[in-house]
Amino acid sequence: MVKDESIKSKNAQYDILTSDKIYEASHFKDLKTFYSTHNNGKELKEKALQSMGFYDENNMLANGAVLFQDDYQGKKTEIKCSVFSGFNKGSEKIITINRYNGNITSSINYMMDFVNQRMNHSLIKLDNVRKNIDAYPQRALFEGIVNAIAHRDYFLDGTQIQVDMFKDRLEISSPGSFYRGEKIGKTYDLSGIISKRRNELISSVLVSCNVMEAAGTGFDKIMEEYQGVDEAHRPYIYSTSDHFTLVLPDLTYSEGVEDNKIPHLEYVPVANGTKYDDAVLSFCYYQARKVSEIAEYLGVSDSSYLRKQVLENLARENYVTKGKIGRAACYRTNMDMVELK
Template sequence: MFIEELTQKISLENNTTEYKGKLDRNNFVGWLKTIAGFANADGGKLFIGVEDKSHKVIGFTRNDVDKERNYFNNQVNEHLTPRPTTKIEFVRYEIKSLERFIICVHVESSPVKPVILKYNNIPAIYMRRDGFTNGATYEEIRQMSLATQNSQFDILPTDEIYNRKDFLDLLDFYAEHNNDKKYTDKALRSLGFYDKDMRLTNGALLFKDGYNGAKTGITCSVFAGFNKGSERIVTINRFHCNIIQSIKNVCDFIYQRMNHSLIKTSTSRINIDAYPKRAVFEGIINAIAHRDYFLDGTQIQVDMFRDRLEISSPGSFYQGSTIGKTYDLSSIISKRRNEVICAVLVDCNVMEAAGTGFDKITEEYSSANENHKPYIFSTSEHFTLVLPDLTFETGITNDNELQLMYTPISKSTEHDDKVLSYCYNQARKAADIAKHIGISDSSYFRKKVLKNLVDQGYLLTSKHSRTNFYKTNTDYVKIQ
């Protein structure tokens, strides 16, 4: 039997059609190229269970066709980013009274391009043209990027179907912040929560009850000292849950662990929280709303130090410049990176329809002195809100040091952060480093601090005459 006997619409292999007898387990990159090429071009169909040259139908049993579909989905999920939208259709037929199936994979042209095929951590971009799949040219990659530079992760459709019963957390959250009003399906539909075919968007999926994917990952840590080079981490919690539960979990984490104090007046006592709850809530909402969900393998980072709270979200301000560090929070204007997520949070009355909500944070700290003023800094990789601890009398310490980001150091000391900051832009002598951080140039300092950082790759060394110089390894340590 030939494929033309099953359908009259089949054509020779061309820009939008290809055939595979089965998915090659030993060379899965070969057929993944086709999927990526279709997604980067005009879309297409891949028929599985059909010989590519003869168009002879091979087919699968009911059990085998299900295994083939699962294998296809697993490899696409693992190796293609962003995941192209596909629809899988089983074509049933009978031969000698035996039931058989072929698979037709419909691949849509991706609204976000290029779709990247990654194997062994090596990325590659492919394009479908003239019936073949080849590496994309520089000009094609450039055109794809320009055409989709304003695309947003959360508006892209998924294969999951909307069911109101799957969003009880969201419905309860909406009622809680809107005087027990009911969140209607019509209101959700108008926001792009799901489309005319009832397919959920990426943003909607992150609100679903029971969601535990990596896209909403948040790590919350409490450090004993003033930086990540402190002697120990007191607590570390990791959350992977829907957006509503994420908000609640992070708020609870901070509220339960922050300090409290009292100020006595002539007539009363005033309770002071380390971090105003309203400021904390606004900071968390902002981090979740403006996070770059395209960045796989990243997470929102919430770090509590002795003098401050830092809330850091992946991605710079959307369509905004890198602002460095600023105390003027009200001057920050950030366009929405995630239309669906932001619209839902606005409807839930926990986010401003315009702006970032930083005005409320500034208001909560309006009576604080200069050492207790919140600030924000942004790079091309992330943006971070810093809330000073109002119960820490001297305010934020070591403010002249660079804000660094690096993985935890084995056998770390309280001096590591200062050393790496001081040596970040210039190579330094051991004696100068010791003087800068306020300790003696002792054998302890050279062996336990400098040598430990060198041995683990955080510091690089060079020798001039008989003197060793130390410089921070910027492959291991980044400025926040």
């Protein structure tokens, strides 16, 4: 079902289709307040909404407009916010799990409040002056949340935006890959990411509210907020066929986000699999690994069994892709076949 809905979402935009709801101005007080807050007190005009396609000549709302209604509490905007005690979901204690259903503007406010109430704060000394440091810069956090809302695949039922706070980072995950964009795996080059709009109406409303750029993803602002940080504190994203995730390192955690942290994965068991499959897929998730590196990680010899029975079987079953680093064979986990726990 998710696959079918994903295919559908590539051929149409959910938010511009006409709904069965009639537009009534009194049902959009939250949107008007949100607009005014981010536009120096200005009032959202009816003409502006109409020109964006918020409703048609028969006063019928577009699907995307319905998601801005004051009383909207449907599943299309569902959010799950969690706090974990450690570095991953698989083996660490869950401190908090909150779920939220509401209209788009209240969802943005809810996610901002959730993180702000729980993030760490610190002080640093600069030439006899103390400077307050937030774990996540406000502008970077806001841009990440708005981006998740704007580019979410609203065709994918049974999914939610996930906000996960870990000891060293914040992850904001949104259903759907980049719209008609390349599946990019993991990248630190946020400013180089180009993605077409998946939701024209929702994006237009957010642009009019002055919380989203008319062009681009807003990632440039995130890069500016993290300018000058060391390698371990650089933000990055990763994208697969069914979700994309922005990772913001915690600036108060001195060690930063380490690439050598091994994720915990979920996947359908591999046909003719071995006891090493789970370790190999986790080890090769974030980057391609040479056979010698895999062998060392597993604590086994670089043998024909490892190459043929383990790695080549994973490649045949499409769980890993095979490549080369120099002249050496390497393997990288196929993100479409696994999910992070």
